[in-house]
Amino acid sequence: MIFESYGVEKYLESNVKDSETAIHLIKYDPPPTNQPAAGVGANPHTDKSLLTILDFNLPGLEVLSKDQSQWLPVGPRPGAFTIFVGDQLKAWSNGRLHIAPHKVSMRGEKERYSYALFASPKNEAVVEAPKELVDEEHPLLFRPFKNMDFLRFYYSNIYMDNALQGFAGLAVN
Numbered sequence: 001m002i003f004e005s006y007g008v009e010k011y012l013e014s015n016v017k018d019s020e021t022a023i024h025l026i027k028y029d030p031p032p033t034n035q036p037a038a039g040v041g042a043n044p045h046t047d048k049s050l051l052t053i054l055d056f057n058l059p060g061l062e063v064l065s066k067d068q069s070q071w072l073p074v075g076p077r078p079g080a081f082t083i084f085v086g087d088q089l090k091a092w093s094n095g096r097l098h099i100a101p102h103k104v105s106m107r108g109e110k111e112r113y114s115y116a117l118f119a120s121p122k123n124e125a126v127v128e129a130p131k132e133l134v135d136e137e138h139p140l141l142f143r144p145f146k147n148m149d150f151l152r153f154y155y156s157n158i159y160m161d162n163a164l165q166g167f168a169g170l171a172v173n
């Protein structure tokens with residue numbers, strides 16, 4: 001769908017071949033009982049993936065509004081899924097797709113179990129915007145990079161606010 005909407009479906013097959021999926025099962029502990037405010041389940045982040053699919057049926061997931069003014073609860077809504085665009089797809093789309101920072105807040109006394117399906121480029125795959133998505137009006141925003149090199153950079157700069165920009169950014173965006 002994404003490839004078609006940009007008229008670059010000819011790259012779909014090679015991109016799928018260069019990607020892999022992994023399912024992560026994630027357990028969050030409840031906040032300490034003496035902590036009145038919500039506990040932190042997952043710190044604010046964007047995903048280091050192309051796409052992430054999450055169960056939409058769990059409370060606690062919050063997404064940062066596009067104007068960055070507030071955290072909005074996502075779901076729960078039985079039977080639905082949440083899909084996040086990851087950093088690598090933002091780079092591939094030359095910045096056309098928005099990556100929404102999200103976090104998990106924990107309330108109550110129960111553990112939270114979630115699962116996430118991450119579709120990511122293979123380690124050796126090069127993330128590069130198709131030439132059709134780059135022109136005078138849309139200059140290249142991220143230099144092409146090997147996925148593994150980006151992940152290495154991210155894990156050694158885990159507190160950096162915008163790892164994609166820090167690693168591969170060519171202009172202010």
Ligand SMILES: O=C(O)CCC(=O)C(=O)O
Pocket residue numbers: 026042047052054058061102104114115116
């Ligand atoms: O557990 C969730 O609902 C979100 C998990 C998440 O954002 C992630 O693993 O990247």
Ligand SMILES: [Fe+2]
Pocket residue numbers: 045046047052102
């Ligand atoms: Fe995430």
